Amino acid sequence: MSKTAILEFDGNKYEFPVIVGSENEAAIDIDKLRALTGAITLDPGYKNSGSCKSEITFLDGEEGILRYRGYAIEDLAEKAGFLEVSYLVIFGELPTQEQLVQFENDIRKYTLVNEEMKNIIDGFPKTAHPMGVLSSLTSALTAFNPKVVNVENEKEMYEAVCKTMGKFLVIATWTYRKMMGFPLNYYDNTKGYVENFLHLMFELPTGPYKVNPVVVDALDKLFILHADHEQNCSTSTVRIVGSSHAGLFASISAGVSALWGPLHGGANQAVLEMLEAIQKDGGDAEKYLAKAKDKDDPFRLMGFGHRVYKNFDPRAKIIKKAADEVLNTLGVDDPILDIAKKLEASALVDDYFVSRKLYPNVDFYSGIIYRALGIPTEMFTVMFAIGRLPGWIAQWKEMRINKEPIGRPRQIYTGYPLRDFKPMNQR
Ligand code: SDX
Numbered sequence: 108m109s110k111t112a113i114l115e116f117d118g119n120k121y122e123f124p125v126i127v128g129s130e131n132e133a134a135i136d137i138d139k140l141r142a143l144t145g146a147i148t149l150d151p152g153y154k155n156s157g158s159c160k161s162e163i164t165f166l167d168g169e170e171g172i173l174r175y176r177g178y179a180i181e182d183l184a185e186k187a188g189f190l191e192v193s194y195l196v197i198f199g200e201l202p203t204q205e206q207l208v209q210f211e212n213d214i215r216k217y218t219l220v221n222e223e224m225k226n227i228i229d230g231f232p233k234t235a236h237p238m239g240v241l242s243s244l245t246s247a248l249t250a251f252n253p254k255v256v257n258v259e260n261e262k263e264m265y266e267a268v269c270k271t272m273g274k275f276l277v278i279a280t281w282t283y284r285k286m287m288g289f290p291l292n293y294y295d296n297t298k299g300y301v302e303n304f305l306h307l308m309f310e311l312p313t314g315p316y317k318v319n320p321v322v323v324d325a326l327d328k329l330f331i332l333h334a335d336h337e338q339n340c341s342t343s344t345v346r347i348v349g350s351s352h353a354g355l356f357a358s359i360s361a362g363v364s365a366l367w368g369p370l371h372g373g374a375n376q377a378v379l380e381m382l383e384a385i386q387k388d389g390g391d392a393e394k395y396l397a398k399a400k401d402k403d404d405p406f407r408l409m410g411f412g413h414r415v416y417k418n419f420d421p422r423a424k425i426i427k428k429a430a431d432e433v434l435n436t437l438g439v440d441d442p443i444l445d446i447a448k449k450l451e452a453s454a455l456v457d458d459y460f461v462s463r464k465l466y467p468n469v470d471f472y473s474g475i476i477y478r479a480l481g482i483p484t485e486m487f488t489v490m491f492a493i494g495r496l497p498g499w500i501a502q503w504k505e506m507r508i509n510k511e512p513i514g515r516p517r518q519i520y521t522g523y524p525l526r527d528f529k530p531m532n533q534r
Contacts, residue, residue, distance in 0.1 A: 108133055116144050130165050147517045154414070157338075158346065159511060163196060163501050164337045168415035173422065175335055176200070184425050189330040190214075190300050193497035196335050197268055197504065210269070211300060217266075217273035218294030218303075221251040224278070228285050237282035237489045238367040244278040246360035256355060258507040267355055268500055275359070275496050276300070279489050280307035286485065301327050304493070309481070322480050325433045329473060332422040333494025335501060339414075341365040341372065342495075342502050347514035349503045362499050363492055369409070372491040374470035375477075378410035379484045382443045382475075385450075390442070392449040400459040410471030411454060417464035426472040430479075439479045447475060 112135040114121045121143050126134045134157050141147050150156045165174045173180040175196050183192050187201070194202040194210050202210060227247050231240050252274075256267040273294065281291050284307075292307045301323050310316040336342065344365035349358040366372035385395050399408040413420055434441060451467055454460040474487050482490065 114140075114144070116146060119144075126160070128160070130167070141517070147519070149519055152414075153338075153343075158343060158514070159338070159506065159509075161337065161502070161505060162199070163498070163505060164335045166337055166415060168413070168417050171416060171418035171421050173336070180332065180421055181425065184328050184331050187331065188301075189327045189334075189494075192331045192334050193272065196497045197501045213265070213269040214273045214300065215294070215296040217270040218277060218296060220248075220274050220277050220281075224248075224251065225291060228278075228281055228291070231285060233286055233288060235285070236367075237286060237485055238363060238373070238492070240282040240285060241279055241489055241492060242360045242363040242367070244281065245275065245356055245363055248274055248278070248356040249354055252356065258504065264504060268504070271355055271359065271500055272300075272496065276304060276493060277307060279493050280304065282489055283308055283483070283486050286483070299323075301330065319437075321433065321436045325429055325476055325480065328429055329426065329476060329490070330494035332425060332469065332473075333491050333498075335495070335498025337415075338502075339371070340368070342499060345499045345503050346506045346511070349506055350511055350514040352507075352513075355500070355503055358503050359496070359499050362495075366492055366495065367488060372470070372488045372495070374409050374468070375474045375487040375491060376484050378447075378470050379443070379474040379478060379487065381409045382446050382450075385446050386443060390446055390449075392446060392453055396450065396453055396457060400457075408450065408454065408460075408465070411460065411467055412463070412465040413468045416466065416468065419466045420468040422469040423467040423471055426469065426476065427467070430472045430475045433476050434479050437479055441475060441479060443478070444475050447472060 108125065108127055108131070110125055111122045112125055114123065121140075123140070124136045126136050128134070137148060148156070163176065165177070166172060175183060175192065176199055178195065178201070183195075187195075190211055191202060191207055194200075194207060224244065224247060228240065228244060231243075252270065257263045277294050283289075284291050290312060292310055294303050295306055298306055302318050304326060305318050305322065306316060338346075341362040345358045345362035348361040349355070369377045381395070385392060388394070395406070396408065398404045398406040399411075430444060433439075434444060451471070454465065460466075470491075473490070474484065477487050477490055478484070
């Protein structure tokens, strides 16, 4: 691998250092580019631009590889629990049994959300989208936890991690309770983290909620699969907001808003709406594949394609297998799953998708499991946010501890040259 890159520009030659990562990815360090050449690079959507060095997640889009802190996603999904993986993603190592118990107990110290937060959620209409409510409530947490985290202080940073993990789960489930007109539940410190998600979501004052271990296991796996994904849109948002030294809650609130978009985390809701539309329209998968291929038709095959994966998204493979298992175990026979499989099978042999390397991504099958678990479609992206929370925290923490500079991209101006002010009577 060459140690430098040579740029010939405007009759001059410039040499830039090449940085090589631990998995042999190469980057040309253009830190001095503008100072030396007067020129910048232009890369809409940052398809070719790295924003940082990171030790958290490695993914190889061509090979369909995903690892958190060096551990394969397949191993973690199969052998670990969500809090265990959250600890790994945030602190860099798999926890010992003692560390994991301590982490879960330390999260429990912060699971009571200030009662006045209920006044805020009361201000929303029941019809408000849960992601909009979640972003607002997350930002509102700052009002009740105003202390600025000293990221250099390990104890303060650890407490902020536990507080965020504890409170975010509660307010995320409140968005569902608000939508349903149910009373808001409290975290039960005698229960586990994922078990509490079900308790917070579905426990009603009229009777006890019986937790199904199959559901807990499926959710554990789903949350693990969503825990981090290097510099995706919402994580980059969390990093850039945090780079101004805005607080962790404010940064995560921005990440929730970015995740909401149907091209990103909102795709899991869009996939179910697409599958339901196909089912309503007679289940004709071929008709919708044709629409997805038609340049004049804005319809896209939601849950397909990925900015980085040009092979199968390894998470999609695991989720597809889990969907079969969960629906079989719960005795759910959902025709939507058959439509999804038909779409996938046809797309995988269709030249339009094959030539563009469009494969099912993490969002294609996840909604089918959520639906089988009784979670409404509007809550699917909130589920994604709950899973992605440890990744957002880890990436924010890494960015701040590494003292990354404030994010401020350049641009190429293409507007008017200087012109004289035009008085009103001449416009
Ligand atoms: C997530 O980045 C991450 O890591 C994200 C994520 C994470 O964990 O954080 O993995 C989670 O966001 C997964 C992606 C969920 N989104 C969707 O499922 C929405 C549908 N997918 C597409 O909108 C699209 O594939 C994107 C947004 C995911 C990626 O878009 P790119 O990389 O900008 O690719 P593109 O839009 O330039 O498309 C390249 C070509 C185009 O055709 P041509 O102009 O070359 O003829 O592929 C076509 C596109 O029209 N195309 C699709 C398509 N996706 C791309 N055509 C039909 N259906 C699709 N789904």
